[in-house]
Amino acid sequence: MILTPLPELPAVSYVMPVLNEEGFLEAAVRTILAQDYPGEKEIVLALGPSRDRSDEIAGALAAEDPRVRLVENPQRDIPAGLNAAIAASRHPVVIRVDAHSELTPDYTRRGIEALRRESAANVGGIMRAAGSTPVQRAIARCYNSPFGLGGGAYHGDGEPGPAESAYLGIFRREALDAVGGYDPAILRGEDWELNLRIRRAGGRIWFEPRLQVTYHPRASLGDLAKQFFATGTWRAVLVRKYGGANPIRFFAPGALVVALAVSLVALALLVTGVLPWASGWPVLLAPLAAYLLAIAVATLRIPEQRGIRDRLLTAVTLVTMHVCWGSGFLRGITLGGGRVVDRSRM
Template structure:
């Protein structure tokens, strides 16, 4: 999105060849993933100075103990408290405590490829961008988590953003995680702590509004470990849909049309279910009403069947069924949350699937 005609495009100062880097990570109940994520950050094949700031929320597991041990083992790891527990608040606290010119957002459920920092900073310098992101490649260990990962990696699951696929490098709407110029983050006042999900998209929108470039670099890769159960997936996507609706209420047409589709889907299926009840009860005649009323649900089921046949890396009937359940859980949970957010706002709806 180009800047308004009366707003000059901001020019960022040139980066040195190997600028110092601050990695920032919010942490809450991540004992099963934290150490592995930290190791991939500290092992980056980047010669510049590095630090990692962990913003520790009020975890109920061993996350704080693991973080303290990692900090004791390596002086590049620093700890700050995040009593609010929310992701944007934690990121802001970590950024405020960090020191270097490049800020790299990282996540305990993500593992960076060894060349991630080097390639990302190369793109920052080459494109004069304020933020650079790469491809999110979801992975799973068990059958259910692998099915959920297939949904993440498919346009039939999440779709939309370039970082969910293997598209060409270029200017982007948003970025997964992100490799930021500190000057740009400070110019737009960081993450909005009132946006509890979708904070990345909202920050990148404000960067683009200010005239900065958000860049998708297809050579960057991040492994993401999604939720491992359908119940946790439903909780996550309900919260995500709710806060997407908050962003729609705030920013209106600046949201892409695709964000409205899951909510419309839920309304269509609800209409089909109500129609089925009325037809079965004899309130409506089958001869005249069934085809119109049941069409939304029937079309959706056919769409899911088609999607499952097109998604790769499935073996046997069980994988296909699990993929179908993952897709339906994503769509209906996200859409239900979206309708809740449109009607009532975000309130204190948060993702409790990690708790």
């Protein structure tokens, strides 16, 4: 992929899909307007069929500042909304922002510097989850810990360098055009899938830890379960489509769920006397015992906890993440994605 040189201060288009985000939308847009980047800016909001005041808030923001423009996203899905916003935008750098995230003031400036310095097609930084209630804070703690999500550099600290994918993304429009934008058929994991196609086309994905984004996660365990089941399902779809291009870590939650199911069935058969303890079946309890021990260790090691309540919430959150992601993965591997979507914000 050959990209033309960027000027020092290229104009920037921020694109944001919006659906039922009345609690976060205004703050997200204002962090964009407050960027210390001196180049030209525009913001394109792709409005899905929200049931709350999101459209009203978006309209007020557009009326207040002509740099904010609105497009419709009747399909409501994130990839379709992003593609609609990108198509309506005009500038050579495209920055994805989520409505439940907030950028640090230097995000754009530092991102453009990295984009130019590394001749990258896409640059991403670190996601810092934050919560305001006990449950949301527990979810945020697990997001920020390798025990929760694990693997991706953008969930923790790390050194700058080439990356597999990027959180959100500061893109060269040329790179997006070259690969055809987001795949509207991939309803979750669309970032990873797009970055895979960019890498296969010869583009460079760059991790820049100086870029910081505050992310507001789901506020209830029920919504978290819906989100992670959908995420696991669509990761399996990507495994079916791209096979070995997927890192081995993505298979772990599905394997965990199978192992835990075997242990629980064995335990039930042993407790009810269907199988004798001397049969050797107790060895099948090892996965359950090992997992519970791992959860206990993680709960002790994850920082920013105060008291037994926080630790219990952390443990329940970790189990919810792992089991729902893994169950979704098994669903996706066997049945495909279908119309499984994350309805936790709908």
